Amino acid sequence: MSDKTNQGGTFTGQLGFVLAAAGSAVGVGNLWRFPYLAAKDGGGLFILIYLILVVTFGFTLLTSDISIGRKTGVSSVNAYAKMKKGWGFLGILTFFVPVLIMTYYAVIGGWISRYIVTYLIGETQAAAGDKYFTGFITGEISPVVYALIFMLITAFIVYKGVEGGIEKASRFIMPLLLLMIIFIAIFALFLHHRDADGVSRTGLQGLAVYLTPNLEGLTLGRFLQILLDAMSQLFFSLSVSMGIMITYGSYVKKDVNLSKSIAQIEIFDTLVAFLAGMMIIPAIFVFSGTEGMGAGPSLMFISLPKVFAAMGVVGPVFGLIFFVMAAFAALTSCVSVLETVVANCMEIFHSERRKTTLIATVIYCIASVIIVLGYSVFYMEIKLPNGSTGQLLDIMDYISNSFLMPFIALLSTILIGWVVGPKYVTDEVESSGHRMSRKGLYVVMVKFVTPVMMLVLFLQSTGLLNF
Ligand code: PFF
Numbered sequence: 001m002s003d004k005t006n007q008g009g010t011f012t013g014q015l016g017f018v019l020a021a022a023g024s025a026v027g028v029g030n031l032w033r034f035p036y037l038a039a040k041d042g043g044g045l046f047i048l049i050y051l052i053l054v055v056t057f058g059f060t061l062l063t064s065d066i067s068i069g070r071k072t073g074v075s076s077v078n079a080y081a082k083m084k085k086g087w088g089f090l091g092i093l094t095f096f097v098p099v100l101i102m103t104y105y106a107v108i109g110g111w112i113s114r115y116i117v118t119y120l121i122g123e124t125q126a127a128a129g130d131k132y133f134t135g136f137i138t139g140e141i142s143p144v145v146y147a148l149i150f151m152l153i154t155a156f157i158v159y160k161g162v163e164g165g166i167e168k169a170s171r172f173i174m175p176l177l178l179l180m181i182i183f184i185a186i187f188a189l190f191l192h193h194r195d196a197d198g199v200s201r202t203g204l205q206g207l208a209v210y211l212t213p214n215l216e217g218l219t220l221g222r223f224l225q226i227l228l229d230a231m232s233q234l235f236f237s238l239s240v241s242m243g244i245m246i247t248y249g250s251y252v253k254k255d256v257n258l259s260k261s262i263a264q265i266e267i268f269d270t271l272v273a274f275l276a277g278m279m280i281i282p283a284i285f286v287f288s289g290t291e292g293m294g295a296g297p298s299l300m301f302i303s304l305p306k307v308f309a310a311m312g313v314v315g316p317v318f319g320l321i322f323f324v325m326a327a328f329a330a331l332t333s334c335v336s337v338l339e340t341v342v343a344n345c346m347e348i349f350h351s352e353r354r355k356t357t358l359i360a361t362v363i364y365c366i367a368s369v370i371i372v373l374g375y376s377v378f379y380m381e382i383k384l385p386n387g388s389t390g391q392l393l394d395i396m397d398y399i400s401n402s403f404l405m406p407f408i409a410l411l412s413t414i415l416i417g418w419v420v421g422p423k424y425v426t427d428e429v430e431s432s433g434h435r436m437s438r439k440g441l442y443v444v445m446v447k448f449v450t451p452v453m454m455l456v457l458f459l460q461s462t463g464l465l466n467f
Pocket of ligand 1: 024025026027028029030098101236237238242245333334336337419
């Protein structure tokens with residue numbers, strides 16, 4: 001077994017690694033999906049369930065991926081085969097997740113970048129209109145241009161390599177992102193507004209809506225649904241079971257304390273998600289009551305711009321800060337996806353970084369254009385197995401996140417728990433000479449609890465199981 005770290009590069013140390021991994025984990029999922037699910041799934045109840053899952057499931061999956069990466073020193077496409085003969089298929093399957101996600105992540109990054117320009121050029125009121133967002137994404141030129149710009153910035157960082165690109169960008173972006181979100185979350189608590197009917201609401205009341213567990217109409221079926229919502233959010237949020245953390249793990253030096261790093265990544269990711277809810281839910285509550293909250297994906301692009309427009313003079317400033325922060329979050333995540341694709345390809349084709357990045361960039365520029373045009377020229381309503389309909393972007397998202405990820409997590413926990421044994425991972429965590437915390441928990445989780453839950457999640461997201 002190789003004890004060298006990946007030829008693709010290395011992080012300088014623990015901080016660089018933690019910030020880069022947190023950069024991957026903290027993304028649009030934290031900013032809109034977590035607050036949206038919290039609002040939909042009973043506020044404090046969802047938060048509580050999520051927190052419990054982070055320190056159990058999240059911890060297990062993150063530890064597995066990162067340790068596999070560091071131990072094998074290679075990316076997913078080779079890592080599983082190196083772990084156990086005959087399991088190479090799992091590596092190939094895992095490789096497909098970033099390959100698919102990359103087709104649309106820069107498109108979302110492009111949408112966010114458009115809103116930075118929106119607030120810079122003073123279109124705050126226009127952005128509050130119902131047609132502004134759809135008008136933009138169904139265009140044929142503008143969303144293509146923004147997606148390509150975002151793609152090129154991502155490619156530039158990956159091109160510069162692990163230390164000079166990814167780590168450097170994360171060291172700059174992540175602390176800034178944290179400062180911005182703390183600032184807006186605190187500001188949101190001081191908001192107050194009286195609407196046309198004379199009803200006045202405050203940010204603190206909104207905070208209570210966010211944090212109070214809502215147990216009304218809670219049945220076992222609903223509870224399970226909330227549990228699965230939290231579980232799938234957790235996956236997406238921690239960027240696990242898609243090879244990303246395996247690749248990043250392969251760049252970690254042998255003396256880094258993995259146990260501590262993993263805890264720091266969990267805390268960073270969860271803190272940003274929690275603060276995003278603390279900022280978004282009170283802000284929407286103050287200006288439109290509880291109505292605007294069930295908005296799903298449109299929360300970020302439709303409900304929030306309405307809030308910024310209603311805030312008066314400070315609105316554009318907060319709009320700008322919010323979308324710059326969102327673009328930062330999306331950028332470091334997008335970088336991790338492209339890096340994983342490039343790292344895998346470098347191993348498959350024995351090619352060097354720069355050339356591989358350039359070729360991948362050309363391919364993904366074309367893919368992004370096709371995905372963008374899925375809202376106009378190639379528009380179609382496609383029915384998904386879980387009952388919803390969507391465009392090209394939703395299809396890619398569905399296959400990667402709802403279908404492949406739980407399946408990969410299921411197989412990889414079986415491989416660790418029952419084929420190679422949890423010691424494979426726990427020994428790697430402790431190989432730096434630091435004790436692994438939550439070791440007993442890890443063993444129980446990886447052998448018994450996680451495989452069962454992943455199977456349930458997989459059956460539910462493929463529509464085979466309904467609550
Ligand atoms: N973890 C990121 C988020 O929560 O938004 C999303 C993400 C990043 C998903 C990278 C997938 C991915 F490959």
